[in-house]
Amino acid sequence: MSALSDDFLDSILARAKDAGATAAQALTHRTRYFEIEFDHRSVDLVRSTDNETTTITLFRDGKRGGATLNGRRPEDVEAAIAAAATAAAAGVADPANDIADAPSLPASDHGPAAPDRAAMRGQVDEFLASLPARHPLLRLRDSLYTFTDQETEFANSRGLRQRERRGRHGFRAMFMAKDGALTTSFNAVGASAFSPFASLQEAAGVGRLMAECERSLERRPVAGKFVGEVIVTPHCLMGLMPSIANALAGPALLAGSSPYKDKRGERIASPLFSLDNAPRSEDFSAGADFDEFGVPTRDLPIIEDGVLKDFLIGYFFARKLGMSQTAGARNSRVRGGETSLADMIAGVKRGILFSRFSGGAPNDNLDFSGIAKNSFYIEDGEVRHALNETMVSGNFQQLLQDIHAVSKEVVNFGDCAYPFIAASGVTISSK
Amino acid sequence: MLDRLVARAAQLPAYGELRWHANHSSRIMMRKGVLLANGRSRDGGVSARLYHNGAFGFAAAPADDEATLAAVIAAAKDNAEFAGGAAATGPLSSATGSGTYDYRSERPPLSAEERVDIVRRLDEAIRARYPGLVNVDIALSSHASEKILANSDGAATCSFVPRAALVVSMSVAANDGIVELYDILGGFGEIEDQSFDAETIAPWLEELHEHLRRKAEGGQCEAGDHDVVLDSALAGILAHEAIGHTCEADLVLAGSVAGDNLGRQVASEKITLGDYGGRGPDGKSSFAIHVDDEGTPCRDVAIIENGVLKNFLHDKRTAQMLGAEPAGNARAFSFQDEPLVRMRNTCILPGADKLADMIGAIERGYYLKRSTNGQADATSEFMFGVNCGYEIRDGKLGRAIRDTTISGVAFDMLKSVTHVGDDFRWAAGGGWCGKKQMIAVGMGGPSIKCRVTLGGRG
Known part of the structure; x- marks a missing residue:
């Protein structure tokens, strides 16, 4: 069983009981954060912050109320417990409202406890010094090299105790290219990893994206409108997958708005497409050993060879919907395939390399439309030119069915990992 | 607090700001009558930012005692030196603002029960008035930013700026899937300053539902x-x-x-x-x-x-x-x-x-x-x-x-x-x-x- 670092959470639970709670839980995150921010010229900010946030949830006769505070000032703690108690008293009773009964895990420790600030600074300096030679037209802004050390502790009044610590490095680059009056769109990439990045130049595929950015100074739209193929990049998938995951999650099932609500066991995607939820993966520095109810997480397939195996159901929605709990934390991994990116491009008759989606949030039916940013036109197996003012429209349910290739190459972002996927049937249009 | 920040800011070794800052927020969210969120949060602390050779050092901590304030100033100074700015630059603007801008509601605060009741009654009213809906989401939220700030040039100011919003989303089944529409009410001020009761906003709900009905019968636009x-x-x-x-x-x-x-x-x-x-x-x-x-x-x-x-x-x-x-x-x-x-x-x-x-x-x-x-x-x-x-x-x-x-x-x-x-x-x-x-x-x-x-x- 996890030993908590001190009696802070236990004292909260005791006071929650005094405030009339029939059950209670508390979750604390202690975070120490260090950041070097830079543009293409130099470091412009070094930032370090400490914080401790605690979320207190009180249950009273089937009703639930919560309050979150930071720090430990006694008056703030008292106010938070009182606010959670009054919220619980005012709540709506629901049999699904309860604390969890689950095994307490041994305390876990992932990644380094502290950053090597000088080494991180050295990597940033080296990155910036080599940038003009590698990418002379590139301009960076708000780019970050960070280290986050976060300790998470959980306790509930049923005796469940959890504790884990994660120390991870993060890298984010935001960039564009400019040559005289020619300007490209912004692009950005971010990733995290336990260890320092071996090379900032290649972290999370940033080298490829920067090279593509410099090739995007001369852009033009596609001609007219056509239904074509898209090769969706890992970076683009990172923006799109949450919409699909949301459609598979408890809140959408409760709403009755998910197009997948009756599809468990059915084929909802191409046999080439498999999606796992993997919060325990050692590949994911931003994973989680337990969820917000203290329930241990587990890795499991969600879509396997195109078949919907399970939904993403957290503790409350499992009780509410009468389903098994499958997920309390979300870390998506789309499994790599057998086709190289080069072969995928070579196989495209007419379509686009779809690198970033800038569009309205997809609706419940998973229809989408938006601008294809940082993207390229492909014809007869060759990347022809960078795009501007080009829109893509389609439906994610159909797009998953129409996948015909998944790449060997997979980019791990630290909280998710995606390959390139090729699909047909997307409407591509310009003015 | 302002006096303490002003006194400390005057002694900073370079241009800099000291800020005490707390965000207060609340959220009640109901989906199909199920209360999914019902709570408040407060996140506050002090920060220091110092300017050195064209770069900034910043540090923050979740407390506001003298020791914490001294520690964040020292950490910000270290960070500014670590940033090692590229070169000395010209002076920053020294225009200094002052004053207290407190927009706290003057109305008596609503109890937790009254806030939940706003959402519960709306949910009941919507589901009774429009029985064919697949889903109804109602979210009542508030956010207030409270700040006390002083800088080394003499700026000294306090503010409390709140706002509140009510979001209603309705979904209906169309021939080709679920169609959803939401709209937002509210704005400046606290929840107490708004009129979110079901009777007052009935015309707004009627309009929202009518747009949803027509949207469900509508089609894709032409690209x-x-x-x-x-x-x-x-x-x-x-x-x-x-x-x-x-x-x-x-x-x-x-x-x-x-x-x-x-x-x-x-x-x-x-x-x-x-x-x-x-x-x-x-x-x-x-x-x-x-x-x-x-x-x-x-x-x-x-x-x-x-x-x-x-x-x-x-x-x-x-x-x-x-x-x-x-x-x-x-x-x-x-x-x-x-x-x-x-x-x-x-x-x-x-x-x-x-x-x-x-x-x-x-x-x-x-x-x-x-x-x-x-x-x-x-x-x-x-x-x-x-x-x-x-x-x-x-x-x-x-x-x-x-x-x-x-x-x-x-x-x-x-x-x-x-x-x-x-x-x-x-x-x-x-x-x-x-x-x-x-x-x-x-x-x-x-x-x-x-x-x-x-x-x-x-």
Whole structure:
């Protein structure tokens, strides 16, 4: 069983009981954060912050109320417990409202406890010094090299105790290219990893994206409108997958708005497409050993060879919907395939390399439309030119069915990992 | 607290700010009668930021005692030295703001039970009035930013700026799947300052449901370039995404096309667009700011005047780099965040045209009524989602359209503006903007007739 670092959470639970709670839980995150921010010229900010946030949830006769505070000032703690108690008293009773009964895990420790600030600074300096030679037209802004050390502790009044610590490095680059009056769109990439990045130049595929950015100074739209193929990049998938995951999650099932609500066991995607939820993966520095109810997480397939195996159901929605709990934390991994990116491009008759989606949030039916940013036109197996003012429209349910290739190459972002996927049937249009 | 910060700020070894900052928020969310969120949060602490050789050091901690304050100042100093700025630069603007701006509600606070009751009664009323709905979501939220700030130049100010929003979303089954529509009420002030009871907002709910019904019967819009009328409810996001971001000086320094267009005609002469301090030009925006988080007093900024690009938005550092004066656009979301160049109350000023005349002037196009999310770019290419709109055929409204996205290159699109309405409105509920940190913004404007690109499968 996890030993908590001190009696802070236990004292909260005791006071929650005094405030009339029939059950209670508390979750604390202690975070120490260090950041070097830079543009293409130099470091412009070094930032370090400490914080401790605690979320207190009180249950009273089937009703639930919560309050979150930071720090430990006694008056703030008292106010938070009182606010959670009054919220619980005012709540709506629901049999699904309860604390969890689950095994307490041994305390876990992932990644380094502290950053090597000088080494991180050295990597940033080296990155910036080599940038003009590698990418002379590139301009960076708000780019970050960070280290986050976060300790998470959980306790509930049923005796469940959890504790884990994660120390991870993060890298984010935001960039564009400019040559005289020619300007490209912004692009950005971010990733995290336990260890320092071996090379900032290649972290999370940033080298490829920067090279593509410099090739995007001369852009033009596609001609007219056509239904074509898209090769969706890992970076683009990172923006799109949450919409699909949301459609598979408890809140959408409760709403009755998910197009997948009756599809468990059915084929909802191409046999080439498999999606796992993997919060325990050692590949994911931003994973989680337990969820917000203290329930241990587990890795499991969600879509396997195109078949919907399970939904993403957290503790409350499992009780509410009468389903098994499958997920309390979300870390998506789309499994790599057998086709190289080069072969995928070579196989495209007419379509686009779809690198970033800038569009309205997809609706419940998973229809989408938006601008294809940082993207390229492909014809007869060759990347022809960078795009501007080009829109893509389609439906994610159909797009998953129409996948015909998944790449060997997979980019791990630290909280998710995606390959390139090729699909047909997307409407591509310009003015 | 202000006296302590002022005393400490006067002793800083270089230019710097000290800020005590707490965010207070609450959220009650109900889905189909199930209460999914019911709580409050408070996140506060102190921060210090010091300037050294053109770079900043920043540190923050979640307490406000003397020892913590001394520790964050020392850490910020270490960080500034570690940043090791490239070179000594000229002095930063020393304009100093002052004053107390407390917009706390003067009405008695609602109890937790009264707040939950607002949501519960609305849910019951909606589900009784519209029984065919697949889903009903109701979210009642509030946010208040409370700050005390002092800088080494003598700025000293306190503020408490609240706002509250009610979001209602309804879903219905159409022939081809679920169709959803949401709308937002509220804005400046606390929940106590709003009128969210079911009876008062019944006409608003009726209108929302009618638009949903027609949307479910509607179809996909035709992809491509079209004449459109953007309702005044969309003008704010247009001002914010299409122009505001492109004219933030940190983006200009990074290479935004706005940098090449200062002093040039970038829009129709009918377009005048600004970023305003206080509560905007009419004093009714959903957000208020009088002194920014660098201690600069807020002035209005004319970004586009009669179609000509006039000014950018600055913090102290970008102003120093571009030879301008900051007007109070440096803002931080939480005590842990450093100030960034941000918009405040950004809007297009109203014209004299009538909405009906704009619709009547379009032979084949679209009337776009409500927006969702949006995004900007260094190229001035913008997009925002549209979740409610109608076809225009021969000057009359036709069938509703499903969700779509509109895009354009702002400096081209704004030249296509032929009409600017007399129906100015601030975006309901206020807006949130993401740029390293989230931040509350106000955005508004009138109806506009122009030409944009629509996405869609039609």
